Amino acid sequence: xxxxxxxxxxxxxxxxxxxxxxxxxxxxxxxxxxxxxxxxxxxxxxxxxxxxxxxxxxxxxxxxxxxxxxxxxxxxxxxxxxxxxxxxxxxxxxxxxxxxxxxxxxxxxxxxxxxxxxxxxxxxxxxxxxxxxxxxxxxxxxxxxxxxxxxxxxxxxxxxxxxxxxxx
Amino acid sequence: xxxxxxxxxxxxxxxxxxxxxxxxxxxxxxxxxxxxxxxxxxxxxxxxxxxxxxxxxxxxxxxxxxxxxxxxxxxxxxxxxxxxxxxxxxxxxxxxxxxxxxxxxxxxxxxxxxxxxxxxxxxxxxxxxxxxxxxxxxxxxxxxxxxxxxxxxxxxxxxxxxxxxxxxxxxxxxxxxxxxxxxxxxxxxxxxxxxxxxxxxxxxxxxxxxxxxxxxxxxxxxxxxxxxxxxxxxxxxxxxxxxxxxxxxxxxxxxxxxxxxxxxxxxxxxxxxxxxxxxxxxxxxxxxxxxxxxxxxxxxxxxxxxxxxxxxxxxxxxxxxxxxxxxxxxxxxxxxxxxxxxxxxxxxxxxxxxxxxxxxxxxxxxxxxxxxxxxxxxxxxxxxxxxxxxxxxxxxxxxxxxxxxxxxxxxxxxxxxxxxxxxxxxxxxxxxxxxxxxxxxxxxxxxxxxxxxxxxxxxxxxxxxxxxxxxxxxxxxxxxxxxxxxxxxxxxxxxxxxxxxxxxxxxxxxxxxxxxxxxxxxxxxxxxxxxxxxxxxxxxxxxxxxxxxxxxxxxxxxxxxxxxxxxxxxxxxxxxxxxxxxxxxxxxxxxxxxxxxxxxxxxxxxxxxxxxxxx
Amino acid sequence: xxxxxxxxxxxxxxxxxxxxxxxxxxxxxxxxxxxxxxxxxxxxxxxxxxxxxxxxxxxxxxxxxxxxxxxxxxxxxxxxxxxxxxxxxxxxxxxxxxxxxxxx
Numbered sequence: 010x011x012x013x014x015x016x017x018x019x020x021x022x023x024x025x026x027x028x029x030x031x032x033x034x035x036x037x038x039x040x041x042x043x044x045x046x047x048x049x050x051x052x053x054x055x056x057x058x059x060x061x062x063x064x065x066x067x068x069x070x071x072x073x074x075x076x077x078x079x080x081x082x083x084x085x086x087x088x089x090x091x092x093x094x095x096x097x098x099x100x101x102x103x104x105x106x107x108x109x110x111x112x113x114x115x116x117x118x119x120x121x122x123x124x125x126x127x128x129x130x131x132x133x134x135x136x137x138x139x140x141x142x143x144x145x146x147x148x149x150x151x152x153x154x155x156x157x158x159x160x161x162x163x164x165x166x167x168x169x170x171x172x173x174x175x176x177x
Numbered sequence: 178x179x180x181x182x183x184x185x186x187x188x189x190x191x192x193x194x195x196x197x198x199x200x201x202x203x204x205x206x207x208x209x210x211x212x213x214x215x216x217x218x219x220x221x222x223x224x225x226x227x228x229x230x231x232x233x234x235x236x237x238x239x240x241x242x243x244x245x246x247x248x249x250x251x252x253x254x255x256x257x258x259x260x261x262x263x264x265x266x267x268x269x270x271x272x273x274x275x276x277x278x279x280x281x282x283x284x285x286x287x288x289x290x291x292x293x294x295x296x297x298x299x300x301x302x303x304x305x306x307x308x309x310x311x312x313x314x315x316x317x318x319x320x321x322x323x324x325x326x327x328x329x330x331x332x333x334x335x336x337x338x339x340x341x342x343x344x345x346x347x348x349x350x351x352x353x354x355x356x357x358x359x360x361x362x363x364x365x366x367x368x369x370x371x372x373x374x375x376x377x378x379x380x381x382x383x384x385x386x387x388x389x390x391x392x393x394x395x396x397x398x399x400x401x402x403x404x405x406x407x408x409x410x411x412x413x414x415x416x417x418x419x420x421x422x423x424x425x426x427x428x429x430x431x432x433x434x435x436x437x438x439x440x441x442x443x444x445x446x447x448x449x450x451x452x453x454x455x456x457x458x459x460x461x462x463x464x465x466x467x468x469x470x471x472x473x474x475x476x477x478x479x480x481x482x483x484x485x486x487x488x489x490x491x492x493x494x495x496x497x498x499x500x501x502x503x504x505x506x507x508x509x510x511x512x513x514x515x516x517x518x519x520x521x522x523x524x525x526x527x528x529x530x531x532x533x534x535x536x537x538x539x540x541x542x543x544x545x546x547x548x549x550x551x552x553x554x555x556x557x558x559x560x561x562x563x564x565x566x567x568x569x570x571x572x573x574x575x576x577x578x579x580x581x582x583x584x585x586x587x588x589x590x591x592x593x594x595x596x597x598x599x600x601x602x603x604x605x606x607x608x609x610x611x612x613x614x615x616x617x618x619x620x621x622x623x624x625x626x627x628x629x630x631x632x633x634x635x636x637x638x639x640x641x642x643x644x645x646x647x648x649x650x651x652x653x654x655x656x657x658x659x660x661x662x663x664x665x666x667x668x669x670x671x672x673x674x675x676x677x678x679x680x681x682x683x684x685x686x687x688x689x690x691x692x693x694x695x696x697x698x699x700x701x702x703x704x705x706x707x708x709x710x711x712x713x714x715x716x717x718x719x720x721x722x723x724x725x726x727x728x729x730x731x732x733x734x735x736x737x738x739x740x741x742x743x744x745x746x747x748x749x750x751x752x753x754x755x756x757x758x759x760x761x762x763x764x765x766x767x768x769x770x771x772x773x774x775x776x777x778x779x780x781x782x783x784x785x786x787x788x789x790x791x792x
Numbered sequence: 793x794x795x796x797x798x799x800x801x802x803x804x805x806x807x808x809x810x811x812x813x814x815x816x817x818x819x820x821x822x823x824x825x826x827x828x829x830x831x832x833x834x835x836x837x838x839x840x841x842x843x844x845x846x847x848x849x850x851x852x853x854x855x856x857x858x859x860x861x862x863x864x865x866x867x868x869x870x871x872x873x874x875x876x877x878x879x880x881x882x883x884x885x886x887x888x889x890x891x892x893x894x895x896x
Contacts, residue, residue, distance in 0.1 A: 085880050767888070
């Protein structure tokens, strides 16, 4: 019973925080809301018996990736005039069309999940289970992820290096 | 002597080439000497060869070299010489020489003196090749050669676009006939395996029976070529327009030589025509119809050269009539005499036009008898011969034709009657010309009478036109012997009397004016008939309506290339798609995202249509 | 016990809503940093759906896919932020609409 109440609270926080993040003019403010949203999702993970995923969500998503965002925003040193222009963009003329499209997609997805029934099992899938599956049948996925991260590393290094050289 | 025959066409050809290459370099005197001298040399050679031949009349062949070799088809550059060739060569070189001489004075003031003689010499060479060829392919070469020269000379004064049009008309209309003739050659080669005239005719006699279908078709195709070249119905319309060329050209090409090539062709292949009596009948009727049609038209014309042009069409009609009834000798005889007197008449008209400031309308002439005596007498003699008054050359030849036509079983008398009507009309229109131009009151003052270079040819041709009837042409071995029995005497008398009657009528109508036709002419029927005949039986109008207008309309449609338009449509559709595709590449990321989402929605909608069981 | 568990379709509903919000942000924002954030939100929503489905069956597979998504997100952010730096240097702005000529 407690879990259900906690779930609804966490879900509400996640949704509200995301909406706020999407509508902020200031990038740092938006980023903070996004981190809140990610922490709320981590709570949901924990509640549905995936503590390992919850831990990864906090450590990697909220911790590493979002910090990367913060670094970049700080590097760019965006001023107040950028915020003003972002605020001007949030007019009905601009968001009416995209909202309609989003609502249509949402309606369709809703229709699709409406037939699904049943609860999630409260059985905890431990880190050990995940580890066994990961290095058992899913070892290929690990290698693909490794290559992907390597590519990301090389790409970001390349882009960032030239940026630094020219700036100096 | 026989080997010299090759030189006859070669000399004018070389002279023509020299004149073309040295255009505008040679002095006028030298151009004249070269142009006239080459034809004179050809004439003298022909004379020598002819005397040799008459002493020992053996036909012979001269093979110079093989033209081309394709499988078993190997036409040669080779000549065949017999009595018929001799007659044709004599006419071409003899009359040709006189006309060349005449031209030196006629064209004296013209800027393109050398070009004129180059064309004229080339014409003589091509015409000689035509009559001397021993195979039909070489004959066809000459045939097309004279066609080209005719085109060039009709359009000689090309600065005036009407002359160019006339030249084009002459070329295109004769080309229709030439195409038929080419088809005829193909047929003959396919069926008989050779185009050499003598072996081919012998083969035809072996292979085909009298009245077979194939010789009929071959004959009709050859006749198509002859009809085109000789300006017979229905392809005669080019000749009156061809008068746009210089008058000596009309005399040489469009009266004496080229237009009789059709007659020569039929006479040369007469063995073939004898196998197809139907084709002979067609020839006879085309000849008669053309001769009457042209005679009526000549009666109404007022342009001196057009009168002579229609009279030429009419006289060639007589030759066709002669060929059609099997009077080969008479036909060729008329060809020769006609060459004499019609060249005389054309040169006479050339003299008048030359000294009357290029006036063509006979009603603006008049009273020239005293002012231009030589021209008057030559015109009088020429007209007398044309009208076939007794003792002139035309009398002998035309009389033969009419009598032999009469003797043809069944249809003969009718053909004779038609020919007689033609003879009557001929006499009327030829003396109408004489009376209107040379008698009565002077309306335009001539700037003198002919000089010696015009006078000598006129006088010599006068003599030929008077005495040509006494010549005996050496074609006895060439053609089958015509029947010698004479028809009833009254037929002969009527034939002789008709031209005299025509002369009398012309005298009453146009000289003493005792007979007045004004009332008849001015009546509504008379006016309609007059307009009808004046326009040459409206045949030009008809051709224009049936062929020229639809053709130009069709080309007008095709000018916009409707087929290309279809492919253009394909291109346009592609370009439209390309344009819109390009327009969608704005580089605006949010549009791309929006499009992707829209596509995703569509795909999901489609996926939802599939029932869950099917997945 | 059964009636008291969290319903699966509620979790999926949250996931769908997050996804739609992320999509909306992607479409209306011009700032490239916000576009990247929207992508993170959408990836996260997808990850939530996977983990929920895995939890429904009590299997680890959902979390495996979550980890794959995590690595994709990490790589994408690394490259994307590198691009952000380049865009800022070349155009002196983060507005994507001013970088629509597709050439440097």
